[in-house]
Amino acid sequence: MRILVATDAWHPQVNGVVRTLTALQRSAAKFGTEIVFLSPDGFTTVPLPTYPDLRVALPNPAEIARRIEAAQPDAIHIATEGPIGFSVRRYCRRRGLPFTTSFMTKFPEYVSARFRLPEAASYWLLRRFHAAARVTMASTASLMSELRGHGFRKLGLWTRGVDTDLFTPKARLPLDLPRPIFLNVGRIAVEKNLAAFLSLDLPGSKVVIGEGPQLPELKSRFPDAHFLGAMEGERLAGHIAAADVFVFPSLTDTFGIVQLEALASGVPVAAFPVTGPRDVVGGTGVGVLDDDLAAACRGALAIPRQACRDFALTRSWDRSAHQFVRNMGHALIRPATMRAAA
Template sequence: MRILIATDAWHPQINGVVRTLTMTAAAARPFGVDIRFLTPESFRTVALPGYPGIRVALPEPTRIAALIAEANPDSIHIATEGPIGLLVRRYCRKHARPFTTSFHTRFPDYISARAPIPEAWIWAALRWFHSASRAVMAATPALADELRHRGFRNVVLWPRGVDIGLFHPRETDLRLPRPIFLSVGRIAVEKNLDAFLSLDLPGTKVVVGDGPARAALERTYPDAVFLGAQAGEQLAATYAAADVFVFPSRTDTFGLVLLEALASGVPVAAFPAAGPRDVIGDTPVGVLDEDLRSASLAALKIAPEACLEFAASRTWEKSARAFVTNIVEACAAETRAASSHIANPRFVA
C-alpha cells in the first residue's frame, strides 16, 4: 500500500507534527506500507510573519497535480491546513479522490493570541477544511470528543508513540544545581512558558527550544537556562538529566514531549488541560494541578520506574498501525458507499 501525506510542516522545523509524520512512516515500512510525502521542499517558500524560522510553501496547482501523479498513491492523507493542504484538498475534490486528514494544531487558540480574529471564525474554517475528509484523525479521546462537539464528522483516533530506543535513562550531568525542572518545545506565546519560568522552584529551570518569544523570556528570566533547539542524542541526554518535566501549555493537542520525558524516566508536572489529561490521566507518572508549582514539587517524589513502564507501551508501531487502519477502513467505507450508489436504482442516471 502506498500512502501520500501532504504536509506544510516539514524539516528543518522541529515540532510534534514533523516528528509524528516521520516516525509513522518509518514504523509503517516493516508491515508493507510505503508512506511518501508532499512537502514544502518542492516549492518556493517565504518566512512566516512572526516566525522567521518557519517557512511557508507557495505551491502551484499544476505542480501539486504533477507530484501526486508521480507518487501514484493508493490513498492521500492531508496532515495540515496550510497552502499545500488546501491545494491538495482542492485537487482531491476536483478529481473525486477520497482523502483523510488529521487535526494536529489548535489554530483558534494560537491565532487569537496574536490577532483580533474571533475563534468561531477559525473553527468554521477548520470545519470546512475537514468536512470532506473520510476520516479526521485526532490524537486523543478528549480532542476527538471536542471536534465532534464542534461539528466535525468522521472523527477517529490516531494515538502517538515514543522512540524508546532514543529516549531512555542514561548518565548525564548538565552541571547545574539540582533539581532540574525542564521544558522542551517551541518558545512562543501559546506555549505559556511564563507560567513555568515565573515559578519559585529550587534548583534550575531549563528550557530547550527556540522561537519568537525566546529573547524576551531570556531577558525577563535571567536565572533560567536556555539551551536552544536540540534533537537526537543531544535532546535525549538533556531529558535524562532532568528531575521533572514541566509542561505549561494549555493548548497542545497532545504533546509528544510528554512521552519523550516519561521514556527518559522523568515524571511530568502540568496543568490539568486536555492534552496532559489524555496522555497521563490518573496514572502515577505525573501530577496535574492548577498550581503548577505544587505539581512540580510533588512530581519530584514519583519513581522513574513508573514512568518507564508507562512509556514502554506507547510505541510508534502501534501508532502507525492505527494510522494505516484508519485509512484502510475509510477506503472500505468509500467502496461500500460507491457500491451502494451503483446498486440502488434511485441513483442511476
C-alpha cells in the same frame, strides 16, 4: 499499500508534526505500508508571519497534480491545513477522490493568542476544511470530544508514540546545575505558555531547550532561567534524562510528544489538567496535573523514575502507525479511479 501524505510542516523544522510523520513512515514500513510525502520541498517558500524562522510553501496547482499522479497512491492523507493541504484537498475534491485529514495543531487557539482574533471564526474555517474528509484523525479522546463540540464529525483516533531506544534513562548527561532540575522542551512562543512555568517559585533550576520568537523576551524577564537553545537526537535525549521533572505548561497542544519522550527518559511530568496532558498522563501515576502548576511540579518529584519508563514502553510508534493505516482503510482509491484522474 502506498499512502501519500501532504504536509506543510517538514524538515528542517523540528516540531511534533514533523517528528510524528517521520516516525509514521519508519514504523509503517515494517508491515509493508509505504508512506510518501508531498512536502514543501521544491516549492518557493516565504516566512510565516510572526515566525520568521518558519517558512510556508507557495504551491503550484499543476505541480501538486503532477506529484500526486506520479506517486500513484492507494490513499491520500492531508496532515496540515496550510497551502499544500488546501491545494491537495482542492485536487481531490475536483476529481472525486476520497481522502483523510488529521487535526494536529490547535490553530484557533494559536491565532487567538497571537492576534486576539476570535477562535470561533478559525474553527468555522477548519470545520469546513475537514468536513470533506472520510475521517479526520485526532490524537486523543479529549481532543475528539473537543472537536465534536466545535461541530466536527467523522473523527478517528490516531495516537502518538515514542522512540524508547533514543529516549532512555541511560542517556542521562551530567548537568552541573542546582537540583532539582525542572525542564521544558519545545518552541519558545507565546502559545506555549512558558511564562507560567518560568514565573513559578521553585527550588533548584529551571531549564528551557528550544528556540522561537519569544526567546529574547523570556531571557530578559527571567534571567535566572537557563536557556540552552535547540537540540536534537542524542544530545536532546541526554538533557531530558538529566532532568528531575518535565514541566509542560501549554494550554493549546493537541498531544505533546515531548511528554512521552520525558517519560521514556524516566522523568515525570507536571502540567495543567488540559487536553494533551490529561490524555497522556492523567490518572496513570506518572505525572501530576494541577491548576496550581507549582504544586504539580513539587508533587512530580515524588514519582519513581522507573514507573515513568515502564509506562512509556507501552506507547510505541508501531502501535500508532497501525492505527493510522486502519483509518486509511476508509479512504482507499480504486486503481481505475486513480488512473482516470491521471
